Amino acid sequence: MNPNITSLYEIANKPVRKIIGLMSGTSFDGLDIALCEFRASGLKTQVKVLHFSSETYPSDFKEDLKSIFAKRTVDFEKLTLLNAFIGNYYAELILNNLSEWGLSYEDIDLIASHGQTVFHAPKHQRAADDYPNATLQIGDGDHIATKTGIITISDFRQKHVAAGCEGAPLSVYGDYLLFSSADENRIMLNIGGISNFTFLPAKHSTEFFSSDVGPGNTLMDQFVQQHYPGKYFDEDARIASSGSVNSELLDSLFSNDFFKSDYPKTTGPELFSLAYLSKAISKIGLEKLSNEDIMATLAAFTAKSIVDAVRSSVASKGAYEIYMSGGGMHNPLLLHMIEEQLGKKLKFSSDLGIAPDAKEAVLFALLGNEAVSGGQTNFGAHPGVPSISMGKISFPK
Template sequence: MKIIGLMSGTSVDGIDAVIVDIQNGVEDHDAVRVNVLQFATYPYPDGVRERILEISAPGAGSVEKICHLNAYLGELFAQAAIRIAREAGVELASIDAIGSHGQTIQHLPQPQDESGILVRSTLQIGEPSIIAERTGVTTVADFRPRDMAAGGQGAPLAPYGHYLLFRHPTRTRIVTNIGGISNLTYLPAGATPDQVIAFDTGPGNMLIDGLMREISGGTRVYDENGDDAAQGTCDADLLRSLMTHPYFTSKPPKSTGREEFGAAYLRQIHKEAGSCGINNADLLRTLTEYTAESIVYSFKTFLPNMRDMLETQTIDLLFCGGGVRNQTLMRAVQQRVQPLSIASVEQVGVSSDALEAIVFALFARETLAGRPANLPNVTGSAHPVILGKIIPGRSFRSLGGVSQT
């Protein structure tokens, strides 16, 4: 199947778009084979990122703004799908489906009691009906709510994609994605879906990027290569204080996001650093080390036999996401897992930059095939469920054989 995957993450950098040709492995235990035909990230137009962050802040998003941006982002996601197909030299009519994650503006996985009903909620915008209408391609979107309806947290979802792509018959692997939030997927050798362990480890690039925007007056949105952090010194006392956050000791299944590690949390950290006389360079380095420390803490605390595997080097540590380009961050991780060496998913044949968009292309494929794509032991749902909502394209045929016109 040729599928376009679309997504925008917690960093709100823009729309990742990928067009892939997906094939099954030769044997049942083989990983799915994905040929990336084209990948690109299309930045949001000026001011859109700020508008998304505004409506994502607790108590800040009006109904009118959310309604309008849902439709506008649908147009932008549709444009991204059309553009990636054009750049790949592929006719849209030959695309089997589009899988769109959309843009999360609120994720509330902890149940809230409403008159005896436990309510979990999440909201991704980027209207899929507009994507299907503009492209003519059947679009699958809104993947999280079904898992939450079944009692899960709706996150992390990517581990099922990691299972399809990275499982190995003889090697244990951990796939760590460092986006705005960092998450890991533990795949024991010869893993079956019920053996996968996965959860959000805590902050990824979110705090680092937020501080860069703050200290640069908005002229810089990330620490390129980690060069600025490399000029600072980690404050050990502040790092110890940050690691007392209760999220780190809570047991999986668990997920987190901007609600816990976003702008309000960063303001609190910045205030604490200021009272201790910590300058911006040292704070940036400390936040970088904080991300590394929380990732490796999660390895050693929640994964079976992890300490032994690190010492005996019987495990592959694979990294992906924007964080792999931050060399200071990756060195900090490497120092904490010595003598084991870390690697990028590129080294096992999968594009790191495109991976998240690839995952949502895979989800579209699974949904259209009628296969569940959540992992109950990861999300906490009561049972496996088929994810997403299907918006028919022009070539879609119903069970009765009637074409969409």
């Protein structure tokens, strides 16, 4: 037997596995690295976060990512080079963190890497054509495995697409396995570049669902980067808090068919771009609206898209609690708007034992655990959540 297969077999049969989960979102904040200890799999999964680090990307790297992100036409050479570069870069960050944590690569069983999304193309978001749903993440797993010496599982979203789905959101799998409750309806809300949530009915019911609901931080971040050189986001919502919500612009932003389509659905910055904002502004002739008022309205856009989704799809199912994660939880204006409209105090995934900043990385570590030791859970028969094993395996040798 190939010794790589032997190693994988031995890891799959361990009572305890140490897995590093990697997550880099569409906001380009940096790489989240979560070292997790797993016992069992499926609904019996037990996870303990041993270490967590969030490595901020340097500005020149962010600009490189922005140059190829969510664009129909890019420098194909740069895209190809970044695929390899990101794999090596992730590996360097992992090895640096292992050194800081007093650990060796030999102490780690697996790496589970989400990769860097560069384009998301669900069929519903395109003009009619003969192509299927598609999504693309870069940051080659072979480079990560070879440079770290650790078996790496990556490219999780492709199997989801191959199974007839849209490649997102994948957090539903980890949300169900880790956070479903016997006696509480829960909404696991993640506000990253895009907002999405998983609804988890009580009693571990398989009647859960997960969906993107609209923009998270992406439009606000893009607007700040365009109009405030040197800034990547609206820290503490200072810009938005100094403006006022414009109701005409808010209505115009909601005029897209995405908000009329049924759940589950996915989207991305390919739709919610500065061109989308510009079209909404031009449609109502408000080109002289102040930057502050535009930012306040974009915050309201994100908040209302979340609130409308909760009200239309979840609120009729009884009492529920909302547990947040993602960069949007650091926006005080956004949180205030959501809480005020729902009349409910938001909670955080830390209330359930997983720090919200680490949650997405932990969930991909869990998918890595499922890839080698799970695969037995029936997630029910409903759209967007096929009972499949995801991830491609890269061996270090």
